[in-house]
Amino acid sequence: DAGITQSPRHKVTETGTPVTLRCHQTENHRYMYWxxxxxxxxxxxxxxxxxxxxxxxxxxxxxxxxxxxxxxxFLLTLESATSSQTSVYFCAIKYNTGELFFGEGSRLTVL
Amino acid sequence: GQQLNQSPQxxxxxxxxxxxxxxxSSSIFNxxxxxKQDPGEGPVLLIALYKAGELTSxxxxxxxxxxxxxxxxxxxxxxxxxxxxxxxxxxxxxxxxGSYQLTFGKGTKLSVIP
Numbered sequence: 001d002a003g004i005t006q007s008p009r010h011k012v013t014e015t016g017t018p019v020t021l022r023c024h025q026t027e028n029h030r031y032m033y034w035x036x037x038x039x040x041x042x043x044x045x046x047x048x049x050x051x052x053x054x055x056x057x058x059x060x061x062x063x064x065x066x067x068x069x070x071x072x073x074f075l076l077t078l079e080s081a082t083s084s085q086t087s088v089y090f091c092a093i094k095y096n097t098g099e100l101f102f103g104e105g106s107r108l109t110v111l
Numbered sequence: 112g113q114q115l116n117q118s119p120q121x122x123x124x125x126x127x128x129x130x131x132x133x134x135x136s137s138s139i140f141n142x143x144x145x146x147k148q149d150p151g152e153g154p155v156l157l158i159a160l161y162k163a164g165e166l167t168s169x170x171x172x173x174x175x176x177x178x179x180x181x182x183x184x185x186x187x188x189x190x191x192x193x194x195x196x197x198x199x200x201x202x203x204x205x206x207x208x209g210s211y212q213l214t215f216g217k218g219t220k221l222s223v224i225p
Contacts, residue, residue: 031211042199042217043154050211058212090153098142098161098203100213102153 003027006091006103014111019078021106023091025071031094032074034058034066036087037105043090049074081110117200117216124190125224132219133184134200142203143176143183144213149196157198158185192223 003026013019023032033048035058045058047066055066063085065077078085091103117134124130134143142161146154158169160176160183167174173186183202187194200216 033212040217043215045212048212094211097159099144099156099159100201101156102146104153105151 004091004093004101004103006089006106008106009104010107012109012111013081015082016080019081019108019110021076021089021091021108023074023076023103025074025093027093028071029093029095030071032068033092033094033100034064034074034076035090035092035102036060036085037090038087046076046089078108081108083110086110115200115202115214115216117219119219120217121220121222123222123224126190126192128190130187130190130194130221131184132198132200133182134202134216135182136202136214137181138202138204138214139180140202140204140214141180143174144201144203145172145174145183145185146199146201147196148199148218154199187221190221190223192225195221195223197221 005024007022031050034046035043037043044060046060046064047058049055049068067075086109089106092100094100115134115136144159145157147157148154158167158174163180164178165176171188197218197220199218201213203213
């Protein structure tokens, strides 16, 4: 157990509404990541963080923002959700050895 | 962005058979990781490889880090029904741009016929 939890685990929302997903870790790791997983695309990096208030974009960052105000929490926000953002979102933390450990995922449906 | 070519995309095998899957890239990686994902869950790390040529086993699983640093394979021996799932390879680029990110293959979906 890598001590990583995601919330909510499931959410249904309407187009145009804001959505925030939370990733919480208990092990004080520096690097945290948000991925989305879609059929045919595998896991794609949205944003990542390399420390408090330090974040950077991944390959599919458009339409998403992140914040990391404290080490243990990494928030992913969809300012105005669209149907194309229906997906399963995974948070991950990186150990010093380079290995990523994933949360259980947050399934988001945008109607 | 960087891409990993993972093959096969899917495979159906009989219980007891051995399985082999691989990933190739045009870029050099300094770390290769293999994950398994069960339905409704997050990917779980199976094996991590850190050196070119490294061969590592985890029970019935064996993975190797290619000598060229551009490929890796995963073998599963004597498959059982609980091996069903999607297997992902992931690589971390040689230190430099993007070295804090992992690049993932698109996965190999394994089905085991009892």
